[in-house]
Amino acid sequence: MGASKLDIYTDQIIEIAAFAKVFAHPARVAILQYISKQENCICNDIVDEIGLAQATISQHLKVINEAGLLKGNFEGKSVCYCLNTIRFKEFQDAFNSYFNTTQTNCCSI
Amino acid sequence: MGASKLDIYTDQIIEIAAFAKVFAHPARVAILQYISKQENCICNDIVDEIGLAQATISQHLKVINEAGLLKGNFEGKSVCYCLNTIRFKEFQDAFNSYFNTTQTNCCSI
């Protein structure tokens, strides 16, 4: 096979995995970090910064956008991609919620 | 292609991506959650709980273990896998550190 069996997991677990997937590639981690630092973030800047082809960056941006992590002006020549900080905080909260409820020790070795 | 270009990223970014990859599959998220709840966690219990084949679970456990997230008794018939809470906390701290330094807003749309 190769496809994930999604029907056997709870919604919370699927959400965490989906969130983690966004960060599971260094290009996307780097892109998010870069976007948060810039006043005006257009794709070509990111291309120069990260060192991947424009098509590849655009593809990663799509993944980030589909996760709801972008906002801004998507039209015209001077696109301004920005981090959706509210959504970003949702990610952080979901991770922390998962981490904080998954720390019980089961044995003392 | 298909392989990641790792040489163009900082160590922090590669670490975050590697950490996220562990959680990027619902089976591993579920396994970690399950392990943390049990007194004695042996693989067969997990197989029954998660609903994947024993070989598949074992494979996911290997990924989790290679990330340093397991500890316990790995020998004999009655293995006891436990969550390495110290390492787990390292993951949480790395994520939070990344999240907290990546929240600056770049435009006000």
Added chain:
DNA sequence: TCGTAATATTGCAATATTACGATATGAAAT
């Protein structure tokens, strides 16, 4: 020692991801 129970490894098929060149699109400038 032999069998058994529990877990790991191997090999393979199906699918997903990553990367990039080529091309399309869309808005602004000329």
Added chain:
DNA sequence: ATTTCATATCGTAATATTGCAATATTACGA
């Protein structure tokens, strides 16, 4: 209107991941 610039999409090749059956390993008990 045409060109230009910035970004998106398409097509495709390379690689990675997921899942499982079959088999190997390993420790314990009879």
